[in-house]
Amino acid sequence: MSWGGKTEKLIAPLGFTILLLLLWEVVCRAFSIPQMILPTATETFAALWTFRAVIFDNALVTLWTTVVGFGLAIVVGVALGIGIGWHRAIYSAVYPILVAFNSIPKVAVVPVLILWFGLGAMPAILTAFLISFFPIIVNVATGLATVEPELEDVLRALGAKKMQIMRKVGIPRSLPHFFGSLKVAITLAFVGAVVAETAGASKGLGKLMLDAQAAFQVPVVFACLIVLSVLGILLYAVTALVERRYTGWAFRSQQNL
Amino acid sequence: MESFVSLNDVSLSYGGEQGLLAVSGLSMSVRKGEFAAVVGPSGCGKSTLMKLTTGLVRPQKGQIAVDGKRVFGPISIVGMAFQNPSLLPWRTTLDNIMLPLEIVEPHRQRLGRHRDEYVAKAESVLELVGLKGFGAKFPWQLSGGMQQRSNLCRALIHDPALLMLDEPFGALDAFTREELWGVIRDLHAAKGFTVILVTHDLREAVYLADRVFVMSARPGRVIQERTIDFARPRPIDLIYKAEFNEIVHELREKIAEARADAVAYEPAPS
DSSP: OOHHHHIIIIIHHHHHHHHHHHHHHHHHHHTTOOTTTOOOHHHHHHHHHHTHHHHHHHHHHHHHHHHHHHHHHHHHHHHHHHHHHHOHHHHHHHHHHHHHHHTSOGGGTHHHHHHHHOSSSHHHHHHHHHHHHHHHHHHHHHHHHTSOHHHHHHHHHTTOOHHHHIIIIIHHHHHHHHHHHHHHHHHHHHHHHHHHHHHSOSSSHHHHHHHHHHTTOHHHHHHHHHHHHHHHHHHHHHHHHHHHHHOGGGGGGGSOO | OOOSEEEEEEEEEETSTTSEEEEEEEEEEEOTTOEEEEEOSTTSSHHHHHHHHTTSSOOSEEEEEETTEEOOSOOTTEEEEESSOOOOTTSOHHHHHTGGGGTSTTHHHHHTTTHHHHHHHHHHHHHHTTOTTOTTSOGGGSOHHHHHHHHHHHHHTTOOSEEEEESTTTTSOHHHHHHHHHHHHHHHHHHOOEEEEEOSOHHHHHHHOSEEEEEOSSSBOEEEEEEOOOOSSOOGGGGGSHHHHHHHHHHHHHHHHHHHHHHHHOSSOO
16 A cells, blocks of 8 residues: 555544544533533543443443344345335335335334333344345335346346346346445444433443433433444445445445456 | 248237337348347337347247247247447456356356366357457456357357347447458358348448348337348448448338438327
8 A cells, every 4th residue: 555545544533533632522521511511532531441241241232132123124124125126016015114114214113123122132123124134125125126128138038037137137237226225234233222321221332322321420311322323324334335245246336447 | 942940920018018119010031040130210129129039028929030940939949149248347247258158058058067168169259250369358358349159159169050140330439340340351251150130230230231121110020131142251341332332221221211211200209
Protein backbone atom coordinates (compact mmCIF):
# COMPACT_ATOMS: atom_id res chain seq x y z
CA MET A 1 0.00 0.00 0.00
CA SER A 2 1.30 3.43 -0.90
CA TRP A 3 1.62 6.22 1.62
CA GLY A 4 -1.41 7.95 0.11
CA GLY A 5 -3.48 4.75 0.30
CA LYS A 6 -2.42 4.18 3.90
CA THR A 7 -3.47 7.70 4.85
CA GLU A 8 -6.82 7.22 3.25
CA LYS A 9 -7.59 3.74 4.56
CA LEU A 10 -6.18 3.82 8.07
CA ILE A 11 -4.87 7.11 9.35
CA ALA A 12 -7.73 9.31 8.20
CA PRO A 13 -10.57 7.42 9.93
CA LEU A 14 -8.47 6.72 13.02
CA GLY A 15 -7.40 10.34 13.30
CA PHE A 16 -10.96 11.56 12.90
CA THR A 17 -12.19 9.20 15.65
CA ILE A 18 -9.53 10.42 18.05
CA LEU A 19 -10.40 14.01 17.14
CA LEU A 20 -14.08 13.37 17.96
CA LEU A 21 -13.19 11.79 21.32
CA LEU A 22 -10.99 14.79 22.15
CA LEU A 23 -13.80 17.14 21.15
CA TRP A 24 -16.19 15.21 23.42
CA GLU A 25 -13.76 15.50 26.34
CA VAL A 26 -13.06 19.20 25.76
CA VAL A 27 -16.75 20.15 25.37
CA CYS A 28 -17.73 18.27 28.54
CA ARG A 29 -14.99 19.98 30.55
CA ALA A 30 -15.31 23.44 29.00
CA PHE A 31 -19.06 23.67 29.66
CA SER A 32 -18.89 21.64 32.88
CA ILE A 33 -21.61 19.31 31.67
CA PRO A 34 -22.83 17.23 34.61
CA GLN A 35 -21.98 13.53 34.50
CA MET A 36 -25.71 12.76 34.79
CA ILE A 37 -26.28 14.34 31.38
CA LEU A 38 -23.14 13.47 29.48
CA PRO A 39 -20.09 11.88 31.11
CA THR A 40 -16.70 12.76 29.63
CA ALA A 41 -14.90 10.38 27.31
CA THR A 42 -12.41 9.46 30.02
CA GLU A 43 -15.18 8.72 32.53
CA THR A 44 -16.92 6.58 29.96
CA PHE A 45 -13.81 4.58 29.16
CA ALA A 46 -13.03 4.28 32.86
CA ALA A 47 -16.51 2.79 33.39
CA LEU A 48 -15.92 0.49 30.46
CA TRP A 49 -12.76 -0.81 32.12
CA THR A 50 -14.19 -1.06 35.64
CA PHE A 51 -17.28 -2.98 34.55
CA ARG A 52 -15.56 -4.91 31.76
CA ALA A 53 -16.56 -8.31 33.11
CA VAL A 54 -20.30 -7.62 33.36
CA ILE A 55 -20.31 -5.66 30.08
CA PHE A 56 -18.51 -8.53 28.33
CA ASP A 57 -21.00 -11.08 29.69
CA ASN A 58 -23.97 -9.09 28.52
CA ALA A 59 -22.35 -8.22 25.19
CA LEU A 60 -21.94 -11.96 24.52
CA VAL A 61 -25.66 -12.49 25.16
CA THR A 62 -26.60 -9.67 22.78
CA LEU A 63 -24.18 -10.97 20.17
CA TRP A 64 -25.54 -14.48 20.50
CA THR A 65 -29.21 -13.47 20.23
CA THR A 66 -28.39 -11.24 17.24
CA VAL A 67 -26.55 -14.00 15.41
CA VAL A 68 -29.24 -16.62 16.09
CA GLY A 69 -31.99 -14.22 14.96
CA PHE A 70 -29.93 -13.30 11.92
CA GLY A 71 -29.38 -16.98 11.09
CA LEU A 72 -33.12 -17.61 11.26
CA ALA A 73 -33.66 -14.58 9.04
CA ILE A 74 -31.24 -15.98 6.44
CA VAL A 75 -32.95 -19.38 6.37
CA VAL A 76 -36.49 -18.00 6.17
CA GLY A 77 -35.50 -15.06 3.95
CA VAL A 78 -33.75 -17.23 1.38
CA ALA A 79 -36.55 -19.81 1.33
CA LEU A 80 -39.28 -17.20 0.90
CA GLY A 81 -37.14 -15.16 -1.51
CA ILE A 82 -36.61 -18.17 -3.78
CA GLY A 83 -40.32 -18.99 -3.55
CA ILE A 84 -41.31 -15.46 -4.50
CA GLY A 85 -38.74 -15.22 -7.26
CA TRP A 86 -39.73 -18.64 -8.57
CA HIS A 87 -43.28 -17.94 -9.56
CA ARG A 88 -45.49 -14.92 -10.17
CA ALA A 89 -48.41 -16.55 -8.35
CA ILE A 90 -46.41 -17.05 -5.15
CA TYR A 91 -45.20 -13.48 -5.47
CA SER A 92 -48.73 -12.12 -5.82
CA ALA A 93 -49.98 -14.20 -2.92
CA VAL A 94 -47.23 -13.55 -0.42
CA TYR A 95 -45.82 -10.13 -1.18
CA PRO A 96 -48.68 -7.87 0.05
CA ILE A 97 -48.76 -9.71 3.38
CA LEU A 98 -44.99 -9.38 3.71
CA VAL A 99 -45.12 -5.64 3.07
CA ALA A 100 -47.99 -5.25 5.53
CA PHE A 101 -46.12 -7.27 8.12
CA ASN A 102 -42.91 -5.39 7.55
CA SER A 103 -44.59 -2.04 8.14
CA ILE A 104 -45.50 -3.00 11.72
CA PRO A 105 -42.92 -1.32 13.97
CA LYS A 106 -41.17 -4.26 15.57
CA VAL A 107 -40.97 -2.49 18.93
CA ALA A 108 -44.74 -2.93 19.07
CA VAL A 109 -44.35 -6.70 18.72
CA VAL A 110 -41.85 -7.08 21.56
CA PRO A 111 -44.49 -6.97 24.37
CA VAL A 112 -46.43 -9.72 22.61
CA LEU A 113 -43.26 -11.82 22.31
CA ILE A 114 -42.47 -11.29 25.99
CA LEU A 115 -46.03 -12.31 26.80
CA TRP A 116 -45.55 -15.52 24.85
CA PHE A 117 -41.98 -16.44 25.68
CA GLY A 118 -41.22 -14.68 28.97
CA LEU A 119 -38.15 -12.59 29.75
CA GLY A 120 -35.56 -14.94 28.25
CA ALA A 121 -33.47 -14.72 25.11
CA MET A 122 -36.37 -15.77 22.90
CA PRO A 123 -38.05 -12.36 22.45
CA ALA A 124 -34.70 -10.80 21.48
CA ILE A 125 -33.92 -13.58 19.01
CA LEU A 126 -37.36 -13.34 17.43
CA THR A 127 -37.25 -9.55 17.25
CA ALA A 128 -33.85 -9.73 15.57
CA PHE A 129 -35.30 -12.26 13.14
CA LEU A 130 -38.52 -10.35 12.44
CA ILE A 131 -36.77 -7.08 11.79
CA SER A 132 -34.08 -8.49 9.50
CA PHE A 133 -35.66 -11.11 7.25
CA PHE A 134 -37.55 -8.73 4.97
CA PRO A 135 -34.56 -7.17 3.15
CA ILE A 136 -33.17 -10.67 2.54
CA ILE A 137 -36.42 -11.85 0.92
CA VAL A 138 -36.73 -8.78 -1.26
CA ASN A 139 -33.14 -8.96 -2.46
CA VAL A 140 -33.08 -12.68 -3.17
CA ALA A 141 -36.35 -12.35 -5.10
CA THR A 142 -35.02 -9.36 -7.03
CA GLY A 143 -31.84 -11.21 -7.95
CA LEU A 144 -33.82 -14.15 -9.27
CA ALA A 145 -36.18 -11.89 -11.18
CA THR A 146 -33.33 -10.14 -13.00
CA VAL A 147 -32.22 -13.20 -14.99
CA GLU A 148 -32.00 -12.05 -18.61
CA PRO A 149 -35.00 -13.35 -20.55
CA GLU A 150 -32.74 -14.10 -23.54
CA LEU A 151 -30.51 -16.35 -21.50
CA GLU A 152 -33.54 -18.07 -20.05
CA ASP A 153 -34.76 -18.69 -23.62
CA VAL A 154 -31.36 -20.06 -24.67
CA LEU A 155 -31.36 -22.50 -21.78
CA ARG A 156 -35.03 -23.43 -22.01
CA ALA A 157 -34.62 -24.17 -25.71
CA LEU A 158 -31.88 -26.61 -24.71
CA GLY A 159 -34.39 -28.34 -22.48
CA ALA A 160 -33.31 -26.84 -19.16
CA LYS A 161 -35.77 -27.25 -16.32
CA LYS A 162 -36.69 -24.31 -14.11
CA MET A 163 -34.57 -25.85 -11.36
CA GLN A 164 -31.50 -25.95 -13.61
CA ILE A 165 -31.96 -22.34 -14.69
CA MET A 166 -32.24 -21.36 -11.04
CA ARG A 167 -29.13 -23.29 -10.07
CA LYS A 168 -26.94 -22.24 -12.98
CA VAL A 169 -28.10 -18.67 -13.41
CA GLY A 170 -30.71 -17.40 -10.97
CA ILE A 171 -29.02 -18.22 -7.71
CA PRO A 172 -25.49 -17.10 -8.65
CA ARG A 173 -27.05 -13.98 -10.17
CA SER A 174 -28.83 -13.17 -6.92
CA LEU A 175 -25.78 -13.71 -4.69
CA PRO A 176 -24.59 -10.08 -4.81
CA HIS A 177 -28.11 -8.94 -3.92
CA PHE A 178 -28.21 -11.54 -1.17
CA PHE A 179 -24.90 -10.53 0.38
CA GLY A 180 -25.78 -6.85 0.01
CA SER A 181 -28.96 -7.53 1.96
CA LEU A 182 -27.00 -9.39 4.64
CA LYS A 183 -25.11 -6.19 5.44
CA VAL A 184 -28.41 -4.40 5.98
CA ALA A 185 -29.97 -7.36 7.77
CA ILE A 186 -27.16 -7.90 10.30
CA THR A 187 -27.36 -4.24 11.35
CA LEU A 188 -31.13 -4.49 11.68
CA ALA A 189 -30.92 -7.77 13.61
CA PHE A 190 -28.55 -6.13 16.07
CA VAL A 191 -30.94 -3.19 16.51
CA GLY A 192 -33.84 -5.62 16.97
CA ALA A 193 -32.02 -7.63 19.64
CA VAL A 194 -31.05 -4.53 21.62
CA VAL A 195 -34.54 -3.00 21.33
CA ALA A 196 -36.08 -6.22 22.67
CA GLU A 197 -33.59 -6.34 25.55
CA THR A 198 -34.41 -2.74 26.41
CA ALA A 199 -38.12 -3.55 26.46
CA GLY A 200 -37.63 -6.45 28.80
CA ALA A 201 -35.06 -9.19 29.16
CA SER A 202 -33.02 -10.91 31.83
CA LYS A 203 -29.64 -10.30 30.18
CA GLY A 204 -27.98 -8.44 27.34
CA LEU A 205 -26.50 -5.01 26.72
CA GLY A 206 -29.96 -3.44 26.35
CA LYS A 207 -30.97 -4.77 29.75
CA LEU A 208 -27.67 -3.67 31.29
CA MET A 209 -28.15 -0.14 29.95
CA LEU A 210 -31.64 -0.07 31.38
CA ASP A 211 -30.33 -1.14 34.81
CA ALA A 212 -27.43 1.32 34.69
CA GLN A 213 -29.79 4.12 33.76
CA ALA A 214 -32.11 3.23 36.66
CA ALA A 215 -29.11 3.35 39.00
CA PHE A 216 -27.95 6.71 37.51
CA GLN A 217 -24.73 5.04 36.35
CA VAL A 218 -24.64 7.19 33.25
CA PRO A 219 -20.98 6.43 32.33
CA VAL A 220 -21.92 2.72 32.16
CA VAL A 221 -24.80 3.57 29.81
CA PHE A 222 -22.37 5.33 27.51
CA ALA A 223 -19.79 2.58 27.85
CA CYS A 224 -22.46 0.14 26.67
CA LEU A 225 -23.25 2.42 23.73
CA ILE A 226 -19.60 2.31 22.69
CA VAL A 227 -19.53 -1.48 22.94
CA LEU A 228 -22.73 -1.62 20.87
CA SER A 229 -21.21 0.48 18.11
CA VAL A 230 -18.01 -1.58 18.09
CA LEU A 231 -20.03 -4.81 17.89
CA GLY A 232 -22.14 -3.28 15.12
CA ILE A 233 -19.02 -2.45 13.13
CA LEU A 234 -17.62 -5.96 13.68
CA LEU A 235 -20.79 -7.71 12.54
CA TYR A 236 -21.02 -5.47 9.50
CA ALA A 237 -17.35 -6.00 8.65
CA VAL A 238 -17.67 -9.79 8.82
CA THR A 239 -20.64 -9.84 6.43
CA ALA A 240 -18.92 -7.36 4.12
CA LEU A 241 -15.85 -9.63 4.08
CA VAL A 242 -17.95 -12.69 3.27
CA GLU A 243 -19.61 -10.70 0.48
CA ARG A 244 -16.26 -9.78 -1.07
CA ARG A 245 -15.09 -13.34 -0.80
CA TYR A 246 -18.04 -14.87 -2.66
CA THR A 247 -19.11 -12.23 -5.15
CA GLY A 248 -15.85 -10.66 -6.24
CA TRP A 249 -17.10 -10.64 -9.82
CA ALA A 250 -19.78 -8.12 -8.93
CA PHE A 251 -17.13 -5.66 -7.73
CA ARG A 252 -15.13 -5.78 -10.94
CA SER A 253 -15.35 -2.03 -11.52
CA GLN A 254 -13.27 -1.55 -8.38
CA GLN A 255 -10.57 -3.96 -9.47
CA ASN A 256 -7.53 -3.07 -11.48
CA LEU A 257 -7.73 -4.95 -14.74
CA MET B 1 -38.11 -30.35 -51.72
CA GLU B 2 -36.85 -31.75 -48.44
CA SER B 3 -37.27 -29.13 -45.72
CA PHE B 4 -35.42 -29.10 -42.43
CA VAL B 5 -37.47 -26.42 -40.75
CA SER B 6 -41.04 -25.91 -41.78
CA LEU B 7 -43.79 -23.68 -40.49
CA ASN B 8 -47.18 -24.31 -41.95
CA ASP B 9 -49.95 -21.69 -41.59
CA VAL B 10 -48.86 -20.82 -38.05
CA SER B 11 -50.76 -18.30 -35.94
CA LEU B 12 -49.98 -17.14 -32.46
CA SER B 13 -51.48 -14.45 -30.30
CA TYR B 14 -50.05 -13.48 -26.96
CA GLY B 15 -52.51 -13.41 -24.12
CA GLY B 16 -54.85 -16.10 -25.46
CA GLU B 17 -57.07 -16.35 -28.51
CA GLN B 18 -58.38 -12.80 -28.19
CA GLY B 19 -54.95 -11.33 -27.40
CA LEU B 20 -52.51 -9.47 -29.58
CA LEU B 21 -51.93 -11.40 -32.78
CA ALA B 22 -48.16 -11.67 -33.28
CA VAL B 23 -48.03 -13.90 -36.36
CA SER B 24 -50.86 -15.10 -38.54
CA GLY B 25 -50.80 -17.54 -41.43
CA LEU B 26 -47.03 -17.73 -41.25
CA SER B 27 -45.56 -20.35 -43.57
CA MET B 28 -41.95 -20.88 -44.48
CA SER B 29 -39.58 -23.72 -45.05
CA VAL B 30 -35.82 -23.90 -44.80
CA ARG B 31 -33.69 -26.65 -46.34
CA LYS B 32 -31.03 -28.58 -44.50
CA GLY B 33 -27.78 -26.65 -44.48
CA GLU B 34 -29.43 -23.55 -45.84
CA PHE B 35 -28.70 -20.08 -44.53
CA ALA B 36 -32.03 -18.30 -44.22
CA ALA B 37 -32.51 -14.68 -43.20
CA VAL B 38 -35.77 -13.18 -42.00
CA VAL B 39 -36.26 -9.44 -42.36
CA GLY B 40 -39.23 -7.19 -41.79
CA PRO B 41 -40.50 -4.01 -40.18
CA SER B 42 -40.02 -3.75 -36.44
CA GLY B 43 -42.60 -5.58 -34.40
CA CYS B 44 -43.40 -7.99 -37.23
CA GLY B 45 -43.01 -11.06 -35.04
CA LYS B 46 -39.45 -12.00 -35.98
CA SER B 47 -38.64 -12.87 -32.39
CA THR B 48 -41.88 -14.80 -32.13
CA LEU B 49 -40.69 -16.83 -35.09
CA MET B 50 -37.56 -17.71 -33.09
CA LYS B 51 -39.59 -18.80 -30.09
CA LEU B 52 -42.00 -20.82 -32.20
CA THR B 53 -39.28 -22.67 -34.09
CA THR B 54 -37.37 -23.56 -30.93
CA GLY B 55 -40.50 -24.77 -29.18
CA LEU B 56 -40.45 -22.11 -26.48
CA VAL B 57 -44.01 -21.12 -27.33
CA ARG B 58 -46.75 -23.24 -28.87
CA PRO B 59 -48.80 -21.84 -31.74
CA GLN B 60 -52.58 -21.70 -31.45
CA LYS B 61 -52.90 -22.74 -35.07
CA GLY B 62 -50.68 -24.49 -37.62
CA GLN B 63 -47.78 -26.92 -37.43
CA ILE B 64 -44.08 -26.51 -36.95
CA ALA B 65 -41.58 -29.25 -37.73
CA VAL B 66 -37.82 -29.38 -37.35
CA ASP B 67 -35.76 -32.23 -38.76
CA GLY B 68 -38.89 -34.13 -39.72
CA LYS B 69 -40.38 -34.04 -36.23
CA ARG B 70 -43.31 -31.93 -35.05
CA VAL B 71 -42.23 -29.36 -32.47
CA PHE B 72 -44.21 -29.59 -29.24
CA GLY B 73 -41.63 -28.33 -26.79
CA PRO B 74 -38.01 -27.22 -26.50
CA ILE B 75 -35.70 -28.94 -28.99
CA SER B 76 -32.12 -29.40 -27.97
CA ILE B 77 -30.72 -29.65 -31.51
CA VAL B 78 -30.93 -25.87 -31.66
CA GLY B 79 -28.37 -23.27 -30.66
CA MET B 80 -29.51 -19.72 -30.03
CA ALA B 81 -27.75 -16.37 -29.89
CA PHE B 82 -29.35 -13.01 -29.23
CA GLN B 83 -28.26 -9.40 -29.58
CA ASN B 84 -27.54 -9.33 -25.86
CA PRO B 85 -24.63 -11.77 -25.33
CA SER B 86 -25.94 -12.48 -21.79
CA LEU B 87 -22.72 -14.14 -20.68
CA LEU B 88 -22.56 -14.90 -16.97
CA PRO B 89 -20.10 -12.53 -15.28
CA TRP B 90 -19.08 -15.04 -12.60
CA ARG B 91 -17.94 -17.61 -15.14
CA THR B 92 -14.88 -17.45 -17.32
CA THR B 93 -15.46 -17.31 -21.05
CA LEU B 94 -14.64 -21.02 -21.32
CA ASP B 95 -17.11 -21.94 -18.57
CA ASN B 96 -19.72 -19.73 -20.18
CA ILE B 97 -19.33 -21.52 -23.47
CA MET B 98 -19.62 -24.88 -21.76
CA LEU B 99 -22.89 -23.99 -20.04
CA PRO B 100 -25.12 -25.77 -22.61
CA LEU B 101 -23.12 -28.96 -22.05
CA GLU B 102 -24.26 -28.91 -18.44
CA ILE B 103 -27.85 -29.11 -19.66
CA VAL B 104 -28.05 -31.03 -22.93
CA GLU B 105 -27.89 -34.83 -22.85
CA PRO B 106 -25.79 -36.89 -23.42
CA HIS B 107 -23.14 -34.26 -22.64
CA ARG B 108 -24.54 -33.56 -19.16
CA GLN B 109 -23.89 -37.17 -18.14
CA ARG B 110 -20.45 -37.33 -19.72
CA LEU B 111 -19.15 -33.90 -18.70
CA GLY B 112 -17.93 -35.02 -15.29
CA ARG B 113 -15.72 -37.83 -16.52
CA HIS B 114 -14.72 -36.43 -19.90
CA ARG B 115 -14.13 -32.84 -18.93
CA ASP B 116 -10.75 -32.56 -20.69
CA GLU B 117 -12.27 -33.67 -23.96
CA TYR B 118 -15.01 -31.02 -23.67
CA VAL B 119 -12.57 -28.29 -22.68
CA ALA B 120 -10.52 -29.13 -25.76
CA LYS B 121 -13.68 -28.89 -27.83
CA ALA B 122 -14.61 -25.52 -26.32
CA GLU B 123 -11.12 -24.26 -27.01
CA SER B 124 -11.31 -25.39 -30.60
CA VAL B 125 -14.62 -23.55 -31.04
CA LEU B 126 -13.03 -20.45 -29.51
CA GLU B 127 -10.22 -20.77 -32.03
CA LEU B 128 -12.77 -21.00 -34.86
CA VAL B 129 -14.16 -17.57 -34.00
CA GLY B 130 -10.72 -16.05 -33.44
CA LEU B 131 -10.74 -16.08 -29.65
CA LYS B 132 -7.90 -18.55 -29.13
CA GLY B 133 -6.44 -18.20 -25.65
CA PHE B 134 -9.22 -16.00 -24.30
CA GLY B 135 -11.03 -18.83 -22.50
CA ALA B 136 -9.64 -17.93 -19.08
CA LYS B 137 -10.78 -14.32 -19.33
CA PHE B 138 -14.03 -13.18 -17.76
CA PRO B 139 -16.66 -11.82 -20.16
CA TRP B 140 -16.36 -8.30 -18.78
CA GLN B 141 -12.71 -8.32 -19.75
CA LEU B 142 -13.69 -8.80 -23.40
CA SER B 143 -14.80 -6.17 -25.93
CA GLY B 144 -18.36 -6.17 -27.26
CA GLY B 145 -17.34 -7.97 -30.44
CA MET B 146 -15.44 -10.61 -28.48
CA GLN B 147 -18.41 -11.14 -26.18
CA GLN B 148 -20.61 -11.69 -29.21
CA ARG B 149 -18.09 -14.20 -30.58
CA SER B 150 -18.24 -16.04 -27.26
CA ASN B 151 -22.01 -15.93 -27.48
CA LEU B 152 -21.76 -17.66 -30.87
CA CYS B 153 -19.45 -20.26 -29.36
CA ARG B 154 -21.95 -20.97 -26.61
CA ALA B 155 -24.65 -21.46 -29.24
CA LEU B 156 -22.42 -23.88 -31.18
CA ILE B 157 -20.77 -25.92 -28.45
CA HIS B 158 -23.23 -28.82 -28.51
CA ASP B 159 -23.02 -29.11 -32.33
CA PRO B 160 -26.59 -27.98 -33.01
CA ALA B 161 -28.06 -28.86 -36.37
CA LEU B 162 -29.95 -25.57 -36.37
CA LEU B 163 -28.57 -22.20 -35.37
CA MET B 164 -31.07 -19.46 -34.58
CA LEU B 165 -29.67 -15.94 -34.50
CA ASP B 166 -31.77 -12.98 -33.35
CA GLU B 167 -30.02 -9.78 -34.46
CA PRO B 168 -26.75 -11.04 -33.04
CA PHE B 169 -24.70 -8.20 -34.49
CA GLY B 170 -27.17 -5.39 -33.88
CA ALA B 171 -25.29 -3.72 -31.05
CA LEU B 172 -21.85 -3.78 -32.66
CA ASP B 173 -20.00 -1.09 -34.57
CA ALA B 174 -19.85 -1.36 -38.38
CA PHE B 175 -16.33 -2.79 -38.60
CA THR B 176 -16.83 -5.39 -35.90
CA ARG B 177 -20.12 -6.36 -37.50
CA GLU B 178 -18.46 -6.99 -40.87
CA GLU B 179 -15.77 -9.02 -39.13
CA LEU B 180 -18.42 -11.18 -37.48
CA TRP B 181 -20.25 -11.62 -40.78
CA GLY B 182 -17.04 -13.23 -41.96
CA VAL B 183 -16.94 -15.41 -38.84
CA ILE B 184 -20.47 -16.70 -39.22
CA ARG B 185 -20.04 -17.12 -42.99
CA ASP B 186 -16.97 -19.32 -42.43
CA LEU B 187 -18.59 -21.27 -39.59
CA HIS B 188 -21.57 -22.03 -41.79
CA ALA B 189 -19.30 -23.12 -44.63
CA ALA B 190 -17.19 -25.31 -42.35
CA LYS B 191 -19.90 -26.95 -40.24
CA GLY B 192 -22.81 -27.05 -42.65
CA PHE B 193 -25.52 -26.45 -40.07
CA THR B 194 -28.80 -24.76 -40.92
CA VAL B 195 -29.09 -21.11 -39.94
CA ILE B 196 -32.10 -18.89 -39.43
CA LEU B 197 -30.95 -15.32 -38.95
CA VAL B 198 -33.46 -12.72 -37.82
CA THR B 199 -32.24 -9.23 -38.59
CA HIS B 200 -33.31 -5.76 -39.61
CA ASP B 201 -30.05 -5.15 -41.45
CA LEU B 202 -30.84 -5.88 -45.10
CA ARG B 203 -27.21 -5.88 -46.19
CA GLU B 204 -26.44 -8.43 -43.51
CA ALA B 205 -29.32 -10.59 -44.72
CA VAL B 206 -28.34 -10.40 -48.38
CA TYR B 207 -24.64 -10.90 -47.71
CA LEU B 208 -25.05 -13.99 -45.54
CA ALA B 209 -28.19 -15.75 -46.66
CA ASP B 210 -29.09 -18.20 -49.40
CA ARG B 211 -32.65 -17.04 -49.10
CA VAL B 212 -34.23 -13.95 -47.56
CA PHE B 213 -37.78 -14.06 -46.20
CA VAL B 214 -39.58 -10.73 -45.93
CA MET B 215 -42.23 -10.54 -43.24
CA SER B 216 -45.25 -8.24 -43.16
CA ALA B 217 -46.05 -5.92 -40.30
CA ARG B 218 -47.95 -7.40 -37.38
CA PRO B 219 -49.54 -9.86 -37.53
CA GLY B 220 -46.46 -11.23 -39.25
CA ARG B 221 -46.42 -13.60 -42.19
CA VAL B 222 -43.98 -14.16 -45.04
CA ILE B 223 -44.84 -11.88 -47.96
CA GLN B 224 -41.80 -12.50 -50.09
CA GLU B 225 -39.02 -15.01 -50.56
CA ARG B 226 -35.89 -13.92 -52.36
CA THR B 227 -33.18 -16.35 -53.39
CA ILE B 228 -29.69 -14.88 -53.20
CA ASP B 229 -27.40 -16.79 -55.50
CA PHE B 230 -24.05 -15.05 -55.17
CA ALA B 231 -21.29 -17.63 -55.32
CA ARG B 232 -19.74 -18.74 -52.03
CA PRO B 233 -17.42 -17.98 -50.40
CA ARG B 234 -18.57 -14.40 -50.70
CA PRO B 235 -15.89 -11.74 -50.28
CA ILE B 236 -16.80 -8.83 -48.05
CA ASP B 237 -16.48 -6.25 -50.85
CA LEU B 238 -19.49 -7.91 -52.44
CA ILE B 239 -21.58 -5.48 -50.42
CA TYR B 240 -20.28 -2.60 -52.55
CA LYS B 241 -21.26 -4.23 -55.87
CA ALA B 242 -24.18 -2.90 -57.89
CA GLU B 243 -25.99 -6.30 -58.12
CA PHE B 244 -25.81 -6.59 -54.37
CA ASN B 245 -27.29 -3.17 -53.80
CA GLU B 246 -30.05 -3.82 -56.29
CA ILE B 247 -31.27 -6.72 -54.19
CA VAL B 248 -30.99 -4.67 -51.02
CA HIS B 249 -33.07 -1.92 -52.61
CA GLU B 250 -35.65 -4.37 -53.84
CA LEU B 251 -36.07 -5.81 -50.33
CA ARG B 252 -36.11 -2.36 -48.83
CA GLU B 253 -39.01 -1.33 -51.02
CA LYS B 254 -40.94 -4.43 -50.08
CA ILE B 255 -40.50 -3.66 -46.40
CA ALA B 256 -41.45 -0.01 -46.93
CA GLU B 257 -44.70 -1.24 -48.51
CA ALA B 258 -45.31 -3.56 -45.58
CA ARG B 259 -44.78 -0.69 -43.19
CA ALA B 260 -47.08 1.60 -45.14
CA ASP B 261 -49.81 -1.06 -45.03
CA ALA B 262 -49.33 -1.36 -41.31
CA VAL B 263 -49.71 2.40 -40.86
CA ALA B 264 -52.86 2.36 -42.96
CA TYR B 265 -54.43 -0.42 -40.90
CA GLU B 266 -53.28 0.79 -37.56
CA PRO B 267 -53.93 4.53 -37.20
CA ALA B 268 -53.08 4.60 -33.50
CA PRO B 269 -49.75 2.94 -32.79
CA SER B 270 -49.91 0.88 -29.62
